[in-house]
Structures are given as structure tokens and as C-alpha cells.
Amino acid sequence: xxxxxxxxxxxxxxxxxxxxxxxxxxxxxxxxxxxxxxxxxxxxxxxxxxxxxxxxxxxxxxxxxxxxxxxxxxxxxxxxxxxxxxxxxxxxxxxxxxxxxxxxxxxxxxxxxxxxxxxxxxxxxxxxxxxxxxxxxxxxxxxxxxxxxxxxxxxxxxxxxxxxxxxxxxxxxxxxxxx
Amino acid sequence: xxxxxxxxxxxxxxxxxxxxxxxxxxxxxxxxxxxxxxxxxxxxxxxxxxxxxxxxxxxxxxxxxxxxxxxxxxxxxxxxxxxxxxxxxxxxxxxxxxxxxxxxxxxxxxxxxxxxxxxxxxxxxxxxxxxxxxxxxxx
Numbered sequence: 001x002x003x004x005x006x007x008x009x010x011x012x013x014x015x016x017x018x019x020x021x022x023x024x025x026x027x028x029x030x031x032x033x034x035x036x037x038x039x040x041x042x043x044x045x046x047x048x049x050x051x052x053x054x055x056x057x058x059x060x061x062x063x064x065x066x067x068x069x070x071x072x073x074x075x076x077x078x079x080x081x082x083x084x085x086x087x088x089x090x091x092x093x094x095x096x097x098x099x100x101x102x103x104x105x106x107x108x109x110x111x112x113x114x115x116x117x118x119x120x121x122x123x124x125x126x127x128x129x130x131x132x133x134x135x136x137x138x139x140x141x142x143x144x145x146x147x148x149x150x151x152x153x154x155x156x157x158x159x160x161x162x163x164x165x166x167x168x169x170x171x172x173x174x175x176x177x178x179x
Numbered sequence: 180x181x182x183x184x185x186x187x188x189x190x191x192x193x194x195x196x197x198x199x200x201x202x203x204x205x206x207x208x209x210x211x212x213x214x215x216x217x218x219x220x221x222x223x224x225x226x227x228x229x230x231x232x233x234x235x236x237x238x239x240x241x242x243x244x245x246x247x248x249x250x251x252x253x254x255x256x257x258x259x260x261x262x263x264x265x266x267x268x269x270x271x272x273x274x275x276x277x278x279x280x281x282x283x284x285x286x287x288x289x290x291x292x293x294x295x296x297x298x299x300x301x302x303x304x305x306x307x308x309x310x311x312x313x314x315x316x317x318x
Contacts, residue, residue: 014220020227104226156218168225169200169234169261169276174208175218 013111013155018166019104021089027165031079032063034161038154040065040077056087056103068117073143075151076112077158081105109158111151113143153179181294182310183251187286195279200234200261203280207238207254216240216252231260231278241289247314249292253285290314 035042048060061081068074086103116122121131135143156175163171211218222237234257241251261278291297296306 015222017222017224018226020225153218156220159220159223163223166225168223169232170204170223170225170236172201172205172208173218174205174212 013109013152014159016107016159016162017104018168021091021100021102022166024083024086024101024103027162028061028081030165031158031162034158035063035065035077035079038065038067040067040075052087056085057083059083059086066114069147071118072116072120072139073147074114074117075147075154076114077151077155078110078112079158080108080110082107107162109155111148111155113148113151115143150179180297181292182290182306184288184290185285186288187252187284190284192282192284193280197264197266197275197277198280199274200258200276204236211238211240211252214242216242216250231262232258234258234261243292246293248288248290251287251289253287255283257281 032042043064044061045064046060046062048058050058052058059081060083061079063077063079063081065077065079066074083103083105086101086105089100089102091098091100115135116131121127121134153175156173160171160173160176208218217240219239219241220236221239222235224233224235226233236254236256238254238256239251241249243249257280259279259281261276264275264277265272266275267273290310291306296302296309
């Protein structure tokens with residue numbers, strides 16, 4: 001009998017919305033590199049591109065990154081991008097012509113903490129019940145205070161990378177050194 | 180679902196003039212950290228417009244009081260027409276922002292945040308009894 005996957009969903013993390021001129025390619029590259037640099041296996045699970053209207057195109061991306069923390073816990077990061085009215089613009093910055101993009105977008109970041117990813121407790125209903133007991137009573141505090149908390153604040157670090165790239169006024173974080 | 184008791188209801192504050200968006204945000208963020216609150220930023224919107232930036236932030240930091248109750252503060256900040264200006268202060272030029280900022284503060288006491296008393300109607304009933312009489316000092 002296969003074991004049902006046990007996930008602790010990290011409380012949803014901020015929705016970032018931005019409207020204005022930005023470097024689309026550089027932005028996506030920076031975020032992708034952060035996920036890879038942090039040791040996550042990166043997957044682009046879906047891309048949607050709608051035929052552009054006169055005001056620009058609509059694009060959606062879904063990213064998924066996962067990383068083994070130890071033999072029991074695995075972190076997953078899910079990022080969903082939705083761009084609207086995306087179109088190229090030419091900007092003169094410091095006397096140089098640059099091709100940038102204008103549009104608006106929304107990013108949703110979610111984290112999941114997968115437990116028993118090696119399926120140690122797979123096999124029978126008894127093992128499943130044992131796994132539930134183990135997760136809910138024996139290691140519950142560790143999962144809440146060490147793993148999900150760590151993932152939670154890492155998602156804020158990811159959010160900070162996005163804010164820094166877009167030069168948000170609120171890009172600083174007092175919680176930067178947490179985890 | 181956890182029960183939320185409203186402690187502060189839609190307290191409002193509006194300011195128009197010179198200020199630093201970055202410093203204001205840092206001040207709020209640092210204050211919450213210093214007071215032992217966990218960060219929660221529900222929304223962060225920044226839209227660049229010809230008349231200045233529009234910024235909207237919704238913060239909802241929380242702090243566990245016990246295993247049963249936690250404090251939640253909700254702050255909604257909206258900033259309109261935020262422009263960057265250079266100002267001379269004590270013979271030095273500093274960059275500040277000019278615009279309008281509007282705050283809405285809410286304070287809640289959230290009980291049974293782990294939904295332990297939610298399983299059956301009898302638990303819900305017992306929780307209300309406990310909230311009303313046994314945990315009165317908290318609520």
C-alpha cells in the first residue's frame with residue numbers, strides 16, 4: 001500500500017504586485033538563479049502565452065523547486081507568475097538606449113514541507129497510522145518550529161530578491177537574518 | 180476556524196507631506212521584530228504612475244501568547260503619489276519622498292489558532308464555555 005503524501009503547507013506568503021517598466025528577462029533569470037543557488041531542483045511546470053492584444057501580451061509561469069533537507073523532510077517552493085499588458089519599450093538610461101518591458105504582474109509564492117519523502121512509513125495502514133502519530137506528536141514541534149518556520153522565512157528571502165530587483169521602496173527586511 | 184476577537188477596530192491615520200517610505204517600512208518591520216512578532220506580509224503592491232508611485236502594503240504579524248491564543252495586528256498602508264524629492268537638512272542633501280499615506284490598524288486576539296477544538300459541535304460548545312469562563316483573563 002502506498003503512503004499518502006504528508007505535507008505541511010506553509011502559511012501563504014505575500015502576493016507581490018508590480019506595474020511599470022522593468023527588465024523582464026533579467027528579472028526572471030535572477031529569481032530562477034536564486035532558486036538554483038539555494039540548492040533547489042528547478043522545474044518550470046507550466047507556461048501559458050496568450051496571443052498579444054494591442055496593449056500587450058498575457059503570460060503565466062508556474063515554477064516548482066524542491067530540496068532535500070534531511071532523510072525525512074523535503075522543502076518545496078511553488079511560484080506562480082501572471083503578467084498582463086507585457087510589451088517592449090525603449091528607455092534612455094544614463095545616455096544609453098535600453099530595451100525594457102512594460103506591464104504589470106503578480107507573483108504568488110507558496111511553500112510546502114514534505115514529510116517522509118523516502119516512504120519509510122509506507123506499506124500498511126498501521127505504518128500510516130504510526131507516521132501520523134510520529135508527525136503529529138513526536139516531531140510536531142520540530143516540524144513547526146524548525147522546518148516550516150525555516151521554509152517560511154526562506155520564502156521571504158525569495159520575495160526580497162524580487163523586491164530588490166524591482167527596486168521596491170519596501171525592499172529591506174528586518175527579518176533578513178532569521179534562518 | 181480560529182475565533183478572532185476584535186481588540187482594535189479600524190483605527191485610521193492619514194499623513195501628507197515629506198517622509199521616507201523606506202524608513203517608515205523599516206521602522207514598522209523592526210518594531211514588530213523587536214516585539215517578538217513573526218512576519219507576515221499579505222500583500223505588497225507597487226505601481227509606477229506618471230503622478231508618482233502607488234504603494235499598498237498589508238501586514239499581519241502575529242505573536243503567540245500561549246498554545247491557545249495569539250495576538251494579531253493587521254496594518255493596511257496605502258501610499259499615493261509618492262515622488263522622490265531632495266531636501267536639505269542640516270546643510271546636507273537627503274533624499275525623501277513626498278506623498279500621501281493612509282494607515283488602517285486592526286488588532287485581534289485569535290484563539291484556538293491550531294483548530295484543536297473544531298472537530299465536533301461538542302468541542303465547539305466546550306471551547307465557547309472555556310473562552311467565556313476559564314480563559315477569561317486572555318479574552
